[in-house]
Amino acid sequence: MLVCKIKKDFKNFKLDVDFEMENESLGFLGASGSGKSLTLKAIGGLIKPDSGKIILNGRTLFDSEKKINLRPQDRRVGYLFQDYALFPNFTVEENVRAGLREKADITDKLKEMQIYDIKDKIPAYISGGERQRTALCRILVNKPDILLLDEPFSALDEFLKNSIEEEVLNIIRKYDLKTILVSHNKDEVYRMCDNIISISNGKSGEKKETKDFFESPTTLTEAKLIGINNFSDFEIVKDEIFLKAWGIRLKGKVKAHGKICALRSRDIILSEKSINDNSIRIEDYHLIENIDSFLVILNQDDKKYDDLRIEIKKEAYKELQDGPKYFTIYPRKLLFLKEE
Template sequence: MSIFVDIEKNLDGFRLNMQLEADNIPIALLGASGSGKSMTLRCIAGVEKPDRGKIVIDGQCVFDSEKKINLPPQERGTGLLFQNYALFPTMTVRQNIMCGARRSRKYTCVDALIQQFGLEKLDKRLPSELSGGQQQRVALARILASQPRILMLDEPFSALDAFLRWQVEQQMSEVIESFPGTTILVSHNREEAYRLCQKIAVVQDGKTHGLREKRELFCHPKTQAEAHLVGMENVLDAQQQSDGTIYIPAWNVSFTPQNTVPNVRAVSVSAHAFTLEEPPSDYLTVNGCITRIMHGPTDAIVLITPQQGSGVLHWRTCNTSLQRDQSIRLYLPLDQIHLLTE
């Protein structure tokens, strides 16, 4: 089942301006809290009304501001998993799932869903008697009982601890893989979005530059928002000179890019990209002093102040012989520098 979204809505502090189109694949909206991701899902589901625009689900127009079309939530064929799960507190597990089945009139699916989600011994309990992970499984079963055309997941792991989150994510992955329609995942966690979805759209201040293949997005971010959200530790302002070279004031270095990109405003570099060994060709040299070493379980993040630079360089390494205040020279292959236009 396909989905087409082109909507606008005034929000507190910014304007939601969302364009989105997908067809039978899992996609993610990745962005910081308050960027408009959850509001987009609520508008698709019919819980909120956009100020302007159009929403089409599987060829059916469910919202059109010009034609005055605004179908109620129960007629849209969407399934939205809220962050707080929104279970009916006075109903048992079975009764909650039955509520979803009433929409589809497929009551025979209830037992199958209870078994699928391992709820056989919990079906007579109330939501208050369940753990967070169990509540989520009930909420997801209730949604699937309604046989939605579009499955929408709003930060589904945010209320779970790290160990339980991993367990639930594995089950969620199976649900997404078997779901016949489009799944939209809202998340601020890039690893979850990458593992669960095929395409990702970065959302910032209510806007997105469209869906991108996840590997292409992570390997080649195009904007500062994309670079930050995919985990680039070094995102720096840059100046494009008249001769085509790029100057990075924070590191006080210049280089000639391998590809011509107009209107470069910033660059991004992964902390893994630097090396102590000189590459065979096409590299940038940064001299500096180690100001801090932050050790992790498998590696360390080293903060370096470049010579005559005004900023900090972040380098991730497994080298255990480094010392604070040590002078250092790092090499950076030019193909590891991403040119950003916004």
């Protein structure tokens, strides 16, 4: 179990993180500069918090009140840096040995990580995937209690990224490692993590199961992190809801809370004919082409309203022979967000 409850003031940025995790894969999802990597560095002992405590499997790594602050090499924390932090003039084998706390035969580990055949090469002459396996091997020879992954795939191309991600997942499962993955890539976190914590402006959110995090966001930060980009203030009058950002009135009862509602772009229906009372005539739209879909941008009056973004698969769009004439919003698809 990991308990992490820390605060640190960087003058122009404040870190305030509070979470617990069991034997799981936990994702930190947030924008660049939100405090994700700083949290990992605090757990790994690379920065010292101002206050709080960090306890790993019953061992106190940091406690401001008890004045405990273990050295990084004494924490049994494996940290995979974004750039792998390999020594450029060391061979693969020397890089792995550099992480050893005591003498040991690493031959089997080099073979297991598929880097035995390149053990005499330096990092400049091996591939990105081989560099990552070398860095992971250096971590695993010390049998860490937790593995910290700091944007581990950001330097890899798409083809290599998928295969390396699978390798890392296999290692996590084989060694039954509790893992924290830092990323701003929502697909990466979805595939690799059991649970997710959002981090925004240095503050951690509530820990949620991954599927629940993506299906039922409850804050504006969570909604933005999963890719939603339609947001509006709203008013409810009897059996109608008025979406102020787009000047749209919808009929139907809704249970609403907070001051903001969100709408996924794929949850808006485009059609050639009116479907129901909440079908609205399209006067004009702008079309953006993606690889597998089109993004339809609507705005009745750009001086008064925000854009409404609707995503539709290319196959579905082509079935609309003369283009979309109506769009329909089902009130039950609206997501109501808590204030942060």
